[in-house]
Amino acid sequence: MALTKEYTLTMAIDQAMRFLAPRFLSRLELTQKLQRKGVPADLIHQVLERLEDLDYINDERLAHDALQLYISEAKYSVQFIRNKLYQRGLPIGNELSQYDETEPALKLVVRHFIGVDAAAEAEWFDNTWPLEARVEYKKVFNYLKNRGFSAGTIRNICDRVARYE
Numbered sequence: 001m002a003l004t005k006e007y008t009l010t011m012a013i014d015q016a017m018r019f020l021a022p023r024f025l026s027r028l029e030l031t032q033k034l035q036r037k038g039v040p041a042d043l044i045h046q047v048l049e050r051l052e053d054l055d056y057i058n059d060e061r062l063a064h065d066a067l068q069l070y071i072s073e074a075k076y077s078v079q080f081i082r083n084k085l086y087q088r089g090l091p092i093g094n095e096l097s098q099y100d101e102t103e104p105a106l107k108l109v110v111r112h113f114i115g116v117d118a119a120a121e122a123e124w125f126d127n128t129w130p131l132e133a134r135v136e137y138k139k140v141f142n143y144l145k146n147r148g149f150s151a152g153t154i155r156n157i158c159d160r161v162a163r164y165e
Contacts, residue, residue, distance in 0.1 A: 012043045016051060026059050026061035027052075028089025064119055074104045079148035105149050105157050109140060113161075134163035 007015075012034065015165045019025060019033045027048055034044045063085055073120045078101050085092050113135045140162045144154045 005142075007039050007043055009043060009046055010049045012039045013050060015039065015048050017056075020051075020056055024056065024062050024065075026062055026089045027057060030057060048091075049127060059090055060093075063093065064095070067093075067095055067110050071099055075108055076104060077144075077148035077153070078150065083148070101149055101153050102156055105144055105153050105162070108147065109135070109157055109161055110145065111138070112143060135161055137162040137164050 015060055016030060016034060019030060025033070028049065030051075034047065035041075039047070039135055048057065066085060066088070067081065070076050070084065078096060078099055081096060081099070082092055085096075137158055140158050141154055145155060149157075
């Protein structure tokens with residue numbers, strides 16, 4: 001028979017702080033971690049309220065920061081970002097609707113199919129691709145589709161870089 005640990009509020013807060021030490025967590029993530037440790041639901045609620053009062057957890061701020069990180073990396077589709085925020089239990093605000101995934105999609109295609117480095121990348125963005133450099137439509141389509149890019153973005157990129165056979 002396994003012994004279960006009896007948690008006090010202080011012990012539960014200490015455990016939550018250990019979880020928060022490496023990185024910021026959402027309410028959902030912290031709740032799940034505390035549940036796995038066997039902290040009772042009523043204590044989890046008290047811990048979350050206390051940590052929100054102290055501003056150690058703030059889902060709106062975390063969602064904004066995570067979104068800015070994904071956007072600045074410029075290699076993700078809107079659907080990928082939406083899924084990541086959803087998995088973390090974070091609100092998906094209006095900022096994501098202003099994100100244009102065309103440039104990240106084109107960067108991924110250039111790097112994957114052409115293999116150019118960042119310095120030479122700019123010339124591929126400014127020009128129409130020569131016919132001899134164009135990639136098979138199906139390959140580009142599947143590559144972007146598997147990364148969650150929208151149909152409009154895929155069509156736009158394929159018009160620029162793909163050859164139709």
